[in-house]
Amino acid sequence: MAPDALFPRNTSFALLRESQDTRVRTRLGGIYYLLAWILTWSFSAAPGSMLVLGLAATAFFALMMVMRWLHRLPAHENNECLRQWIDRHWALILLTSLGWGLAHAWALLRPEFEPSRLIATLSTVAFSTAMAFNFSMRKRRCVVAILLLYAPGLAVLAWQWPSQEALAVTLAFYLSYLLLALNRSHREYHATLTMEQQLVDQRERYEQLSRTDSLTQLGNRLQFNSLFPAMVANALRQGTPLSLVLLDIDFFKRINDEYGHSSGDACLSDFAERMRKVFRRDSDALLRLGGEEFGVLMPGTPLDEACQLAERFRVELATRGFELHGQRLPLTTSLGVGCLDAKRNESAEAFFKRVDDALYRAKAEGRDRLALALS
Known part of the structure; x- marks a missing residue:
């Protein structure tokens, strides 16, 4: 019987670490989506005229923030539970990204947001940058999240061509940079994860050796x-x-x-x-x-x-x-x-x-x- 057979290790190190990283890195994001929207709406030319939609968007981002905070890691840290937790948390991330992408597009489209469009655009750049560097563990899902942040606004800028040509081209170029940076960040994250896994495995091998009689291979x-x-x-x-x-x-x-x-x-x-x-x-x-x-x-x-x-x-x-x-x-x-x-x-x-x-x-x-x- 192995030394830790009484307490079996059914948890994949990579899944557990990814879940923990996702949990830590997503907690602050919900706050800033909410603050960015409140600033964009508050500094618009006529926030009172958009009271219903403004409050609805505020409630949406507040709900996403609360759901992120309440979505705690599973009590049973086996592979299946961790996979389900990651899938559900990514659903929250993607839904929040879509919500902000639509909010940015709305700010670019409506003339009332002329004074605060820069806030919305800079927030989009900030959120997509954070996404590329903090959530690179799942590259495909991260690409989808970045596109959800960017695509609605780029669609509006393309529709407003050529008056928004400079901004559209600038954002498109930055989007291409983010996708390249995401690819590199993805490789670095998994290289670090592999190194940590090797260290954990090596520590467990040493632990096993320290608890095993070398002559009989029984526990010592x-x-x-x-x-x-x-x-x-x-x-x-x-x-x-x-x-x-x-x-x-x-x-x-x-x-x-x-x-x-x-x-x-x-x-x-x-x-x-x-x-x-x-x-x-x-x-x-x-x-x-x-x-x-x-x-x-x-x-x-x-x-x-x-x-x-x-x-x-x-x-x-x-x-x-x-x-x-x-x-x-x-x-x-x-x-x-x-x-x-x-x-x-x-x-x-x-x-x-x-x-x-x-x-x-x-x-x-x-x-x-x-x-x-x-x-």
Whole structure:
């Protein structure tokens, strides 16, 4: 069982990071769309004569701002939830872009907006620039958003040709620049994301190595110390059984003394492989706790089932022994088996001590046997 198997990582790093970036970068945008419209409308020649449309547009941009703020990241950060969140948030971005594009076109079309047309045009340039540099993670959607900001106004300027020729050409040239800048920003964003993903993967590999016994490839004591309290807490919270099996190879020191440490290492590796064949459920966590002592954490497993598997392992090990240089050597193990006592709200330390005491009792009573932890 992997170190983090109790808490599986179903989340794509790229999707999670994109969602977080989108969330952070979109919060201020809603405010400025609303402010830009209020300024454009307020500084027009006759805001009172456009009261209904002006208030309607104000309400629209205020609604878009509030919806952006309220659209929080999903509680369950799996791929499907994140994709749905991104799609819905982009719908808000695109709808806001369309709203501003129409507002800009209206300001260019109506003579009442003559005093404030520059505000609307500069705001369009600012919004499209921010779009190109802040939302480049989804290039196609960003292109659509920029076109929604620009296209209505450019259509009005083209209709008013040649009186608006200079402004139309200037905005068209700037639009071409934004699309080129967007392409570069898109590449840089994903290059940075790839680099961060590599760093995360490398950190996780180091973490995995630090929690894995290099000889047996089982979890080590560090992993046990991290996993065991979490499993105990989880079992107590959910009211599910949790069994623990502690195993100690009998007379392991003799193998090292008589055949050398390399043979001892081979014995430990073979012992771990035998454990994998018996305790092979995905939920079982197999660990080397140190020296010749091993453990198996079995969430959702009652005591009788844990005892059956532990006894099966003991019998098979004693029957087959350990083959070394073509010679079959006797190999046995002593085991302590216990189940968490949820009725007493037992702590991880008390639970471990009960099973560890059972292991030492099995060794004291002659080894090659299983002892149950006392309640």
